[in-house]
Amino acid sequence: MKELKLMKGNEAIAEAAIRAGADAYFGYPITPQSEILEYLMLERPHERTGMIVLQAESEVAAINMVYGGAACGRKVITSSSSPGISLKQEGISYMAGSELPCLVVNVVRGGPGLGTIQPSQSDYFQAVKGGGHGDYRLLVLAPQSVQEMADFVGLGFDLAFKYRNPVMILTDGALGQMMEKVWFDEQKPRQTVFPSWATTGKSTDRERNIITSLNLDSLKQEKHNQKIQDKYKKMKENEVRFEKIECDNAEYLFIAYGTSARICQKSVQLARERGIKAGLLRPITLFPFPEKAVLELANLVKGMLAVEMSTGQMVEDVKLAVKGKVKVEHFGRMGGVIPSPDEILIALENLIKKIS
Amino acid sequence: MTKRISADDIVKEENLVYKKTSLLTKNVMHYCPGCGHGTLHRLIAEVIEEMNIQSETIGITPVGCSVLMYNYLDIDMQGAAHGRAPALATAVKRLMPGKYVFTYQGDGDLAAIGTAETIHACNRGENFTIFFINNGIYGMTGGQMAPTTLPEMRSSTSPYGRDVKMMGNPLNITELVARLPGTYYVTRQAVHTPANVRKAKKAIRQAFESQKLNKGLSLVEILSNCNSGWKMSPLQANKWMVENMFPFYPIGDIKLEGKLLDKE
Numbered sequence: 001m002k003e004l005k006l007m008k009g010n011e012a013i014a015e016a017a018i019r020a021g022a023d024a025y026f027g028y029p030i031t032p033q034s035e036i037l038e039y040l041m042l043e044r045p046h047e048r049t050g051m052i053v054l055q056a057e058s059e060v061a062a063i064n065m066v067y068g069g070a071a072c073g074r075k076v077i078t079s080s081s082s083p084g085i086s087l088k089q090e091g092i093s094y095m096a097g098s099e100l101p102c103l104v105v106n107v108v109r110g111g112p113g114l115g116t117i118q119p120s121q122s123d124y125f126q127a128v129k130g131g132g133h134g135d136y137r138l139l140v141l142a143p144q145s146v147q148e149m150a151d152f153v154g155l156g157f158d159l160a161f162k163y164r165n166p167v168m169i170l171t172d173g174a175l176g177q178m179m180e181k182v183w184f185d186e187q188k189p190r191q192t193v194f195p196s197w198a199t200t201g202k203s204t205d206r207e208r209n210i211i212t213s214l215n216l217d218s219l220k221q222e223k224h225n226q227k228i229q230d231k232y233k234k235m236k237e238n239e240v241r242f243e244k245i246e247c248d249n250a251e252y253l254f255i256a257y258g259t260s261a262r263i264c265q266k267s268v269q270l271a272r273e274r275g276i277k278a279g280l281l282r283p284i285t286l287f288p289f290p291e292k293a294v295l296e297l298a299n300l301v302k303g304m305l306a307v308e309m310s311t312g313q314m315v316e317d318v319k320l321a322v323k324g325k326v327k328v329e330h331f332g333r334m335g336g337v338i339p340s341p342d343e344i345l346i347a348l349e350n351l352i353k354k355i356s
Numbered sequence: 357m358t359k360r361i362s363a364d365d366i367v368k369e370e371n372l373v374y375k376k377t378s379l380l381t382k383n384v385m386h387y388c389p390g391c392g393h394g395t396l397h398r399l400i401a402e403v404i405e406e407m408n409i410q411s412e413t414i415g416i417t418p419v420g421c422s423v424l425m426y427n428y429l430d431i432d433m434q435g436a437a438h439g440r441a442p443a444l445a446t447a448v449k450r451l452m453p454g455k456y457v458f459t460y461q462g463d464g465d466l467a468a469i470g471t472a473e474t475i476h477a478c479n480r481g482e483n484f485t486i487f488f489i490n491n492g493i494y495g496m497t498g499g500q501m502a503p504t505t506l507p508e509m510r511s512s513t514s515p516y517g518r519d520v521k522m523m524g525n526p527l528n529i530t531e532l533v534a535r536l537p538g539t540y541y542v543t544r545q546a547v548h549t550p551a552n553v554r555k556a557k558k559a560i561r562q563a564f565e566s567q568k569l570n571k572g573l574s575l576v577e578i579l580s581n582c583n584s585g586w587k588m589s590p591l592q593a594n595k596w597m598v599e600n601m602f603p604f605y606p607i608g609d610i611k612l613e614g615k616l617l618d619k620e
Contacts, residue, residue, distance in 0.1 A: 023451060024447060024450070024451060026447065052450050052451060054446070054447075054450065056443070056476075057472055057473070057476035058472060060440070060443075060472075060473075061440070061443040061446075061472065061473050061476065062443075064436065064437060064440035064443035064444055064473070065443045065444065065446055065447040066447070067434075067436070067437075067440075067443075067444055067447075068416070068434060068436075068443065068444030068445060068446065068447035068448045069447035069448070069451050071434045071444070071448070072414075072447075072448055072451055072452060074451050076447070090437055091437060091440070094437050098435070199414050199432035199433065199434055199448075200414075200432065200452065200455075201410075201411045201412050201413060201414060201431075201432055201452075201455055202410055202411055202413075202430065202431050202432045203411045204411070208426075208429075208430055208431055208432050208433070209432045209433075210426045210432070210433050210434075210435070211433070211434045211435065212417075212426065212433075212434070212435030213435065214423060214424075214435055216424075
């Protein structure tokens with residue numbers, strides 16, 4: 001039986017983690033995502049499902065606890081906000097190198113540095129281009145509602161185990177703090193059978209399992225690099241997710257994810273009321289990026305406006321996908337400022353003036 | 357005519373007084389001759405074999421000379437980032453409370469970059485074992501000063517000796533964590549003589565056994581020479597260790613059954 005609740009985005013992630021059959025959550029408080037840890041502590045998931053929740057001494061310790069749990073084949077999740085996610089990057093790189101599945105939630109706030117506690121989308125590069133050291137990628141999901149915050153937890157776990165790779169939910173303080181109604185799936189049981197690679201204790205019927213990201217032999221390391229690159233290629237082939245809104249007869253296109261996409265839907269409506277045929281492409285996976293969909297639309301529209309709460313990061317991927325076929329511009333606010341539908345429309349009108 | 361005794365006559369099951377534990381793999385160890393790591397690996401492997409807990413044991417390796425420990429022990433192992441082994445072990449033990457979990461860490465790993473993870477795992481009373489190998493130096497990277505380097509001791513980054521006014525004091529982290537309520541068994545041993553090897557093995561066994569009680573963290577520090585890092589022969593290094601390291605890091609039990617042994 002599905003269940004309807006009214007919840008903050010952060011709380012929805014926490015509840016969804018319990019219901020997805022997560023084995024453990026390790027985290028450290030930071031605004032604007034502390035409700036995830038608080039909700040889990042209040043909810044006593046250990047009594048509901050046996051799920052373990054631990055407040056670590058730092059984000060660094062938390063991500064390494066995630067490593068230890070994931071290496072045992074367990075479903076493990078952590079969450080933080082931008083400065084804390086920076087601290088986790090070392091551990092995330094090690095997990096990508098060791099091919100460990102896990103779910104990392106980044107409830108983004110404005111930076112750089114301590115920045116602000118208000119919502120932002122300024123961690124796009126960090127999320128989709130690797131983030132830590134070495135050649136690797138995360139599979140990045142970008143929810144735009146509290147419902148998707150919940151839905152992407154189960155999806156994220158499935159993808160993480162499918163590819164043996166960390167998955168990130170890239171959201172922001174607005175979605176984390178916003179309350180909406182959300183439907184929850186019924187409780188999934190926690191897994192009782194673990195992957196054959198997991199370090200669960202060497203039984204006599206198998207070789208010992210070693211989880212490491214170390215390869216001192218360069219040729220072996222190169223082979224390993226190739227192996228994980230092949231996974232990213234498969235993700236590009238199989239896991240691209242996006243949503244098209246009013247794109248069929250669109251002459252101008254917004255491209256936006258998460259909170260910006262939510263606002264752009266209103267801008268599309270306002271534009272159409274003024275006779276501007278605007279549409280919206282909403283990437284749901286940021287890596288893999290919906291390159292083909294963007295290129296197809298580049299052949300149909302006169303211009304594109306990438307709307308992000310940043311100085312313009314995703315716009316670079318849009319330009320790469322468009323291959324110079326149409327004019328692409330960026331509009332964004334920074335430092336925790338959320339753009340209004342009207343100012344986005346003005347930015348589109350300015351783009352239209354430049355083109356015509 | 358008397359028959360000459362051949363090797364085949366001697367190498368017989370009934371004549372065996374010692375053999376390599378089956379828990380050590382056939383891989384040739386990369387450690388310098390005379391280093392304590394090889395001995396300690398063997399002792400840990402022997403204890404796991406004797407307790408018959410191979411299928412119940414998960415080890416966490418550090419970054420340092422023993423980063424490749426998983427090549428030598430025939431058990432499931434995880435390789436941690438530098439200093440983070442206690443965080444990994446925390447999760448492993450909490451998710452599989454019936455298993456035996458240990459970390460194996462050098463002084464740089466445990467007492468410098470991993471200080472926070474060490475202290476908090478100890479303070480939370482996580483129910484696993486830390487094997488802490490202290491040779492007063494960063495061995496793998498070429499003999500740099502470690503948090504445990506003695507005053508006036510030379511290293512590649514304290515070439516004129518550790519000047520405590522400029523470089524700070526050595527950190528005696530074992531005595532420090534022994535004072536935390538979460539530690540149950542804390543001891544310091546060495547493996548430079550057969551007698552010490554036997555005592556060290558007893559301590560390792562006691563540490564594993566204490567995991568059954570679920571009463572807190574057990575930490576076994578092992579003082580070891582680093583003859584190549586110290587630029588000495590193995591014998592000289594052991595002598596130097598006894599004369600210089602032992603007074604600063606005294607051998608023996610520090611905390612038993614959750615109670616500090618008052619040595620003052």
